[in-house]
Amino acid sequence: MAEQVAKNARIASTVLKTLSNEERIIALKAVHDGLLKAKLDIFEANVKDMQAAKENNLSSALIGRLDLSKGDKFDVMLQGILDVADLEDPVGKLTLARQLDQGLNLYRVTAPVGVLLVIFEARPEVIANISALAIKSGNAAILKCGKECFHTFTIMSKIVSESLAATVVPKDAVQMIGSREDVAALLDQDKYIDLVIPRGSRELVRSIKENTKIPVLGHADGICSIYVDKDADLAMASRILADAKTNYPSGCNAAETLLIHESLKDQVPQIVKGLIDAGVVLHASESVAEVLAASLIPAAQVVPAIEGDFDKEFLSFDIAVGFTKDVNSAIQHINTHGSKHTDVIITDNKDAADKFLKSVDTAGVYWNCSSRFADGFRYGFGTEVGISTNKIHSRGPVGLEGLMIYQYQLRGEGNIAGDYLGAGGKKAFIHKDIELSSVQL
Template sequence: MSLTNASPVEAAKAAKSASHVLATLSPDARNSALTAMHAGLAAARDDILAANARDLDLARQAAADGKLSQSLVARLDLSKPGKWEDMLKGILDVRDLGDPVGRVTLRTRLDDGLELERVSCPIGVLLIIFEARPEVIANIAALAVKSGNAAILKGGKESTESFVAISRAISAALDTSQVPNSAIQLVTTRDVIPELLALDQYIDLAIPRGSNELVRYIKNNTRIPVLGHADGLCAIYLEQSADPSMAADVIVDSKTNYPAACNSLETLLVQDAALPTLLPPVARALAAKGVELRCDAVSKAALQQDAPDLTVLDATEADFATEFLSLTLAVKTVSSLSDAIAHINAHGSHHTDCILTSSRKQAEQFMAAVDSSGVYWNASTRFADGTRYGFGTEVGISTNKIHSRGPVGLEGLMIYKYKLRGRGHVSAVYGEGESKKRYVHQRLPLE
């Protein structure tokens, strides 16, 4: 890892060259580098925490002056119980995952002695732009080395001292490994993001880790493919046949388990036939957890009739396009499954949406027709997460329509190449004519 003051274009060129070396290292060489990184960070613990304390002092000052939010200060702090240990354990967890490089996913005999193979390989150079959390740097460096990708890291300025200390430790560790120094680069120069985003000839994938605003800015300002999501506007459709207590449990969990998360519930669609039966117990359960309900006229009237004790606000159209990220929920009445599907496809963010119903038929229709990365039946939207899906680690959650969708694990950092091994085969002898050879196209086992 180099701590670079090089220009963005020099950094990107060096990363591209390094990516070609890194892509050919054995799994053992990549895993050994991760072991060295872990040991190096463990040995540098005191230095890193001291650097982090200096960042924290400045940040607390800025927060006191009203220039920085308290939540950002909290995210900066590496000395919080368990955070350091989690960061270190994460490196070994990534090391111990199955190797994503060199997986054969297709083998076809085109003709005698002419065999085609599709093999997974790294994408190339990743650009990771992140905000305060200093542990991201160790996490991303580990994911990059494991997946054989080079990475350029650009962190928020509030954590500069922490980043530099962590980078030094990782850099020294990688110097004892076969991973080229410039495969992982920390760019510390300020205000270089626009320049980095212009380098689509060297950088193959951008991964923003931070606020919606950061992600949106990056998506709107680069030709480099961006993996991630700007919004998480998740909806639940409450159908009349749903079990009332199950519905209340799932809706409460989806909304209140961690309201600031992208996979939290923002819009509840209630079938009109369910207004008198299901909405009151659900609304009571939400109110008991402190959730503010913003209802359309029909659902408000129903609640005023059947649960007059609850306070309910009026929803505006904008509420159905808002990611509240807080204990506020927009409630809308729909008359049918197809209305619910149409609402979600038009207003949602294609992240994770759920139907609560006891009808398998309606559930399957919902899951087929809703155009989102996650479509759930009778389960909390909060399950949308790489760790919960069993991917071992998570690069992010993607609402893209190509490459990777939903929670993205190491697989999302891979592409493939076709290897063709022949014995001097030429194309001119194949064709439709009488004197021509035909392709065999025999599927071969993947070993």
Template sequence: MDIRQQIHQMKLDAPLMAASDIEVRNAALGLIARALEEGQDEIFAANRKDMETAVASGVPATVQKRLRYDEGKLRDGIEGLRQLAGLDDPVGKVLLERELDEGLLMKRVTCPIGVIGVIFEARPDALVQISSLCIKSGNCAVLKGGKETANTNRVLFGIIHDAATRAGLPEGALLQAELHSEIDELLECDEDVDLLIPRGSNKFVRYIMDHTRIPVMGHSSGVCHVFVDRDADQDMALRVLVDAKTQYPAVCNAAETLLVDRAIAAEFLPKASRALAEKGARLRGTQEAVDLCRPAWEAGEAPEVELMGDDEFSTEYGDYVMSCKVVEDVCEAVDHINRYGSHHTDAIVTASDAAADYFMQMVDSAGVYRNCSTRFADGFRYGFGAEVGISTGKLHARGPVGLEGLVTYKYRIVGHGDIVADFAEGRRQFHYRDLR
């Protein structure tokens, strides 16, 4: 059976998965957590093979960090599974209950989306997060990981699938696609796949969006900003900036651009350059930023700030590099972010309520923060248990997509032989009484 046939069968089985009891789904998450813990030696051995190949192939160190699946990532994955099991069932929630007329009751009730295809690069921990969220939300999932971690993904999927079926979930609830050619086959399954969620580079996500008729939820880049306002506590700003850029520079919620209020730029930029350099990162700035930092680096008090190109403000470096620009005030900072940003996550550091309120109202991004790092843009850190990805769109789900983003709803109406003709011809009238 080829992958198209398997996906078609999954579509037929999706109602069974949607109807599965929450106790069964939670039991599956518990079994998966235990199985991952018991199978860690096999997982780590497979990951070592992938890492050896990556090193031999010259994969950049920042990407290697994403490929690695170690004790820390395993521990986080298991904690996410347990956190997820403790969350309320997202399926079957009554969002609206309305009596249209006496004896004619309408409810809007949450239900799974159905069959979700998730295509991701370079991160084996994503496989654990995605499969567990789909299980909890009653969705079937087609999982296609990158070739860079093929060995790790194969072992992880085998453990997860076996535990899920032992818990009583349908055999076809999860499907792993391994061949590169299967990506294009998956993209053509618009009659059977309800949603695609790509996770990877800008180029990769854009390819998915441009080659399918299936609805796509996700983001094509992560160009996040930190704006340091004139009323910022500069020590706080340095702490936030360094974390946002260097804590994990290869991910989409790492900051790529520093914006500094002109009123403090001459003082703050050399500090920023020095603090980032201590973590191995460097600034690339506009001519004004370079000129303001020149006295400090000529005096040996701060590293040199490189002159950036005109087109770099839309660049997702994914590395220990950050662009910087001096802006007049919070208004210019907002204009810059809305023009060059990716609508992912942007932060302001300030003690001014007025500046913060303006920034958080006017920046058109899925996440807007005050006095904290952009790295908080994560489903686990939001208490969602995990995430299938970050959505920068505005329809259905936005920001870290957890359980609520993986359900839709249906309308259920229960009557007693009611017909529209009675209302159209005046024998009855709607009275619309909300019961909740």
């Protein structure tokens, strides 16, 4: 069953990738209109899911995520579909044109990755969001939701399918899988599925990464560090730290580790002022704790750092704090303990900043600003597929580009390799780049 679903998605993807931007936009509008018309039915199903969640004593945070009628969530979700429809077409963009020889031209053209498997928990709006991203980018998608949004998922799937049926998008371009058991079987379909996108908890992402050979776009941990250099503006440091830690502590781009240049021993109370005022608890290394013991900082807000605190994503009003000898040891610490998400240096010294920006192996290297800017919308990508801590394909906040790859087109006039040097012939290649704007494929 999982294999058939994946195979059908693959076939649908080869049709979907040939559709024009206009055809894909019409399909997105149809999905938008279908969901809008069914708003009350969707809310009804959504209430059932929330009731079941309460009966099963699920956390109030989870129930809040389930609730599609909360505030303007439903309208935002629908507007999101139209926003994605309006984005620049990512398919078929020319990124390289080169004359290999007279009458033999090479073109590199963007193309959809193929088939996406999206696994999510308790976030019914992902159905609309991912359907939109997939169709816009020409990728087929298989959506797999957690059982906690079963009713909402069932009706929304039905509406998305029905809406697409009236368009030229093949029906298997977006398939929805309800049952829990299929996850493992789907994760085995590396022959047909090109990319897995998990939307949910750290545990979900980790368990998916451990159970598939298919590339996974996303991140399990966001252990972001802030290094306060000896030449830092301390008021700036205090302000950035408060924002990075407390603006949204459960965000993956929240700061979890604070490293302070050891020459700033006496200035630590100044540096952590913003954190202390916001009520953050400092998990202090021994030497930091010593310095703070002599300060006016409430003892309740300083606890000794224990083993693992500098490798921990607290996701709460807690931060690990330690001294570091210099920018080099800060870099080394982050390259060893960080999660390659986003890391910050605060300094007025350009040399130290340059060293840090060049040396830290992380998706986002920041200078004098908050790690909280690591976000596709803030970067101006229009949408966000996820934030990747992978080292290949896409890194950091990922927009539609992350769902694209390319194909090489070679257009000839009967050219054969055997006529050229290196393959038995005498002709040399020209290898002359062609101005992209002059090409009409």
